[in-house]
Amino acid sequence: MPQAFRNTLLSLRDLIVSAGPLAFLGAGLLALAYWWLNPNPPKTVVLATGPAQSAYEEFGRRYRAALAVEGIEVVLLPSEGSSHNLELLRQGQADLAFVQGGTAQLQPRDAEQLVSLGSLFVEPVWLFYRADAAPKPDPGSRAGMPAPKQAPAVLDGIPQLRGLRVNVGTEGSGVPTLMARLLEANRVNPAEVAISRLEQTPATVEFLAGRLDALVFASAPESLMVQMLLQTPGVQLMDFAQHEAYARRFPFLTPVTLPRGVVDLAADVPAQDVRLVASTTSLLAREGTHPALLTLFAQHAQPLHSAPGWFNRAREFPSTRLSEIPIAKEGERAINEPVPLLQRYLPFWIANLVERMWLVLGILLAVMLPLSRIVPPLYQFRVRSRVFRWYGRLRDIEIELESGSVQPGELLKALDTLESQAEKVSVPLSYADELYALRNHIHLVRKKVLRA
Structure with a gap:
């Protein structure tokens, strides 16, 4: 040599x-900091959705496809609906879930154990009824006045449900809780209404077969069931004439209007504006869910929910308003701030690693430089x-x-x-x-x- x-x-x-x-x-301190911060998210996350053919299920598929690009597998967990989703979060069986405001009783500890990634969309209360089952208007006339022509049977108020067979969905959907509040506000005794609690699909079969008079469920207009019932002959959608009053009485409700012809312009469906009440649906997560996963879901919520819809204009959602649960800082940042600089040019896992480790790297440099x-x-x-x-x-x-x-x-x-x-x-x-x-x-x- x-x-x-x-x-x-x-x-x-x-x-x-x-x-x-x-x-x-230095390597030992860096490994310790990596273990403590745990910057990279797990590869699998569980998202509680909702019943089959619901808007929750459809949005769950979209999130699964969007996060698959980032290498994250989203496992969709079917449920009965909003209330059931909240229970799944409390029990730790789901990491994230869609939860509708006002359909579940929040517990004091929920504000500590759960965080919100913002409101995603509005879900109107759809009350469909068969036109032949609606109570007929009183044909009587005033004294000295000729009797008016027979007006079409319509429902425009909760009190008119007395004596009808109404399905309000399963307890897990949260709609029974919401309907109980609305019946109480209208001084309608639940015993005066023949209430059933079938799941959405079998209830629709019973409804179309004439064995139910009305269906009540809360869902986004993307629901296939909503699209089908809006265009079914003989099926009417109840007009909430007092929708502004409902919004004043219940802070979780918002007055919305289904514009004339928005379902089908050529067929003019619906034939007139329909007033409805709606609640906002949020994406909730358990407190222990990895911050990088919260960031990914909040960022992908932008393209998935920012488009104009039947009840909102473009970029109205996602929103940090009207949230019953504290907003996570990841959701606040994704909704109200531009995309971080590193994420614009680097893959997410690299940008996330740098963003979460840069402070630790600075501290290590400050310690190691004098030692060097x-x-x-x-x-x-x-x-x-x-x-x-x-x-x-x-x-x-x-x-x-x-x-x-x-x-x-x-x-x-x-x-x-x-x-x-x-x-x-x-x-x-x-x-x-x-x-x-x-x-x-x-x-x-x-x-x-x-x-x-």
Whole structure:
């Protein structure tokens, strides 16, 4: 092996040994910070949706497709609806879920255990009824006035449900709770209404077969069931004439209007504006859900829910208003702030890693930079120790010479041995002067021995 190459390897070895403890300390602190911060999200997340053919199920599929691009598998967990979703979150069976405002009784601990990623869309209360089952208007006339023509049977108020067979959905959907509030506000005794709690699909079958008079459910207009019933002959949608009053009485309700012809312009469906009440649906998450997952869901909510719809204009949703649960900082940032700079040019997992680790990296640099000052002196000590260790033996020879305890011939042999060992020492060129100084000192001591 060439001597120059050997010297380079030795110098590199000394540098590694000198800086090794500091590098090991830095790597250990970095690994500890990575374990503590856990910057990368899990690859699987559970999203509670809703019944089959519901808007929740449809939006769940869209989120699953959007996050699959980021390498995240979204497992869709079917449920009975909003109230059931809230229970799944409380029990830890779901990480995120769609929850409709006003359809479930919130508990005091929910504000501590759950966070919201903002309101995503409005869900009107759809009350469909069969036209032949609606109560007929009173055909009587005032005194001295001719009897009016028979008006079509219509429903425009909750009190008119008395005596009808009405399905309000399962308890897990949250609609029974909402309807109970509306019946109470209208002073309608639940015993005056034949209430059933079938699931949405079997209830629709019973309704179309004439064994139910009305259906009540809350859903976004993207629901296939809503689309079908709006265009079914003989099925009418109840007009909430007092929808503004409902919004004043119940803070979780919003007055909305289904515009004339919005379902089918050519067929003019509906034939007139229909007044409705709606509640906002939010995407809730458990407090322990990974922040990166919250960021991903909140960011993908922008393209999924910002388009104009039947009841909202473009970019009205997602929104941080009308939230019964505190908004997560990830949702607040994604809704109200532009996309972070790094995420515009880097894959999400890299940008997320840098964003979550940059503060720790800054702290590590602040700690490691002062410590790194010990590396040059330590390196210098290691290199010079190869030379200085032989000075101890040279001094012993000189002491033995002065004391006369050893014959000069033995001392010359010891000097020859010392010189041969010194010739094998390799040091970087910047420290070669100390090696040559050792050889000169060996030569000076040899002269003293020869004079003796």
